[in-house]
Amino acid sequence: MQTINDVPEVEVLRGIxxxxxxxxxxxxxLQGLLFGILDRWAGERGDVGTEWRxxxxxxxxxxxxxxxxxxxxxxxxxxxxxxHAAEEPPxxxxxxxxxxxxxxxxxxxxxxxxxYLDAGALLVLDVDxxxxxxxxxxxxxxxxxxxxxxxxxxxxxxxxxxxxGLFAAADLHV
Numbered sequence: 001m002q003t004i005n006d007v008p009e010v011e012v013l014r015g016i017x018x019x020x021x022x023x024x025x026x027x028x029x030l031q032g033l034l035f036g037i038l039d040r041w042a043g044e045r046g047d048v049g050t051e052w053r054x055x056x057x058x059x060x061x062x063x064x065x066x067x068x069x070x071x072x073x074x075x076x077x078x079x080x081x082x083x084h085a086a087e088e089p090p091x092x093x094x095x096x097x098x099x100x101x102x103x104x105x106x107x108x109x110x111x112x113x114x115x116y117l118d119a120g121a122l123l124v125l126d127v128d129x130x131x132x133x134x135x136x137x138x139x140x141x142x143x144x145x146x147x148x149x150x151x152x153x154x155x156x157x158x159x160x161x162x163x164x165g166l167f168a169a170a171d172l173h174v
Contacts, residue, residue: 009051009067026129029170030099031069034127037166038072038095041159046074046094053088054096056119064115069127070097092119095156099127113137122155132167 031050039048052071056064071093078086096116098109109126116124117139126135134145136153145151147164 024101025172026170027069027099027101030127030129030166031097033166033169034070034097034099034125037161038070038097038159041156042072044075046072047078048072052093054092054119055088055090056092056115064119066092066096066112066115068093068096068116069099071095092116092121094121095123095125096121097125097127100129102130123153129167129170132164134163 035048035050042048048070050070051067053065053067054071056066065088072095073089073093077091077094078089081089093116098112100109113124113126117137122138124137126137128135132147134151136143136145136151138153138155143153145163147167149163150160151163152160
């Protein structure tokens, strides 16, 4: 049931407004679990947040503003910004995490991954709860992690976790 306060957040993909898909329980659990994993990994090296807006526009009229489910930005990059700009940085996060929702369009997901990388993200994690798969994208290519794998990536040294354990932790426990 939608009320006046339930207006969905909007992302802007190259000037086109796209409502963020309202997350459900499993999406919310995965987002929270991934926040915890990234926050422990980041430690004092940077900030991790959920639903943090980033402005990726490079040219007037080509506005791009994305709100990843989880984002990490190194302190050295945040230090270059004043407090106001750090609230909605004018660049891509170092690591962006997008957890798929049932209503997400494949075209939009691929566009967002490309926009993050084009704007300087080091790593984008496309987390698919249905297939229980994480696709790690960087400027050099794609690496796929399935439920039996341990996540490790050269661009995020020390960030390791059991992919199957992550999805199991997000499952409904009744």
